[in-house]
Structures are given as structure tokens and as C-alpha cells.
Amino acid sequence: MSTVESLNEIRRELPAGVALVAVSKTHPPEAVMELYTGAGQRAFGESRPQELKAKYEALPKDIEWHMIGNLQTNKVKYIAPFVKLIHSVDSDKLLAVIDREAKKNGRTIDVLLEVHVAGEESKIGWEEQELAEYLKTEAHKAYGNVSIRGLMAIASLTEDAGQQEREFKRVRFLFDELKEFTGPLFDTLSLGMTSDYRVAVRCGSTMVRIGSLIFGERDYSKV
Ligand SMILES: *Cc1c(COP(=O)(O)O)cnc(C)c1O
Secondary structure (H helix, E strand, O other), X not given: OOHHHHHHHHHHXXXXXXXEEEEOOOOOHHHHHHHHHHHOOOEEEEOOHHHHHHHHHHOOOOOEEEEOOOOOHHHHHHXXXXXXXXXXXXXXXXXXXHHHHHHHOOOOEEEEEEEOOOOOOOOOOEOHHHHHHHHHOOHHHHOOOEEEEEEEEOOOOOOOHHHHHHHHXXXXXXXXXXXXXXXXXOOEEEEOOOOOHHHHXXXXXXXXXXXXXXXXOOOHXXX
């Protein structure tokens, strides 16, 4: 199946209101262009700031670039001028740097806060309690150039769909609970990738991030 056919098949399956980010990391700009022209896809996701910047520079400017991977503070400057949504904000420190870089570029950057719900194999993201306390202090309101649009999470890598479902449901619950402290723009819940997007959608995801199911396996040796 071509990437265009795979993408269209996923689109047909997703309920209205669930956005699809095509995760193009490790794939060349031509692969992005195929979906851009062949399927009208505009939202693409990348994990590495330099790769994201290089693709931004090489490709049409109406593409919406999503930063979905772990982001170091010293790399924010590469993507701040154009990034559409940063999914992976895991600390107040990173939020402060994004705010500063957004201001330098005269714009507001939309972000999601990444919640840690998977098992012990991963440590990335806010603990649920810690995040709730942070938002309730309203400390984030000091950042005039970031807009916190919602939450993102990665479920445990497991064959146990029941466990993934419990993890996703916890994030959905937290998302609904935190709306009160974040306002009406808090409307995005980024949950689900190739192996678990169906579970994620059942649990209330509003945005899925899908790579391999569209583009095939990644070859990291080519990057
Ligand atoms: C790579 C990546 C994806 C896409 O993974 P697939 O399994 O290829 O769909 C989704 N989310 C994040 C955070 C990623 O790093």
C-alpha cells in the first residue's frame, strides 16, 4: 500500500474531531511531499529539533510542524520561529524557555504538557499529582507567550490493551479535571500511536500521532 492509501485508510477510520499528525521522523522530505500533494495532509510530527528545522526549510510553508519528542531547552531556538504545537513539555523550566523564545519571535507558541502514565521503563513527563498542583498554583499564567492547549501521554509499550486503556483513561480524567484551571483553549489531548491509537481514541483522544503505519518501519541508520 502507498503512504497516501495508508493515510486515507486511517482517516476514514478516525471519528470526526480526532486530528491526525503524520509522524515523518527519519523519512526524507519527499515522503512528506507525497502526502502533502497526494492526500492534502498538512500536520506532520518530528522528534528532533534539527531534523524538524531542516524539513521546515525544505518544504512548503503551510505545513503545520508538531514537535513530539523530548526537547532540550538549548534546542528550543531551532523551532521557535515556526513550530505549530510542542507536545512534549515536561517541566516549568522548559515552558519558561519556550515563552522566552516565542517572545523573541513575536509569537505565541501552543504547547501540550506531557504526563507520565506508563510504567517504570519511562520517566519522561509530569507525574499526575505534580502536574495538577503546578496548574492549580497558576504559575504558568506568568508566561504570556505560551498557550497551554492540553496534555500528551505515551502509554506503556505492552501487548496488554487493558493496561493501555487504564493509562489513557487516567490522562483523560486528568485532562477534564484540569480544564477548570487552564481555560477554554485547553482542548487537545494527544494520545495514541501506531500500536495503540484505537485504544486511545476509545479513551477520548483528540489527536493521534502515527508514523510506522503510514510510512513503514523507520531506519535510524539513515538519519
Ligand atoms: C515516533 C513517535 C510516534 C509515532 O510512532 P509510530 O509507532 O511509528 O506510530 C508517536 N509519538 C511519539 C512521541 C513518537 O516519538
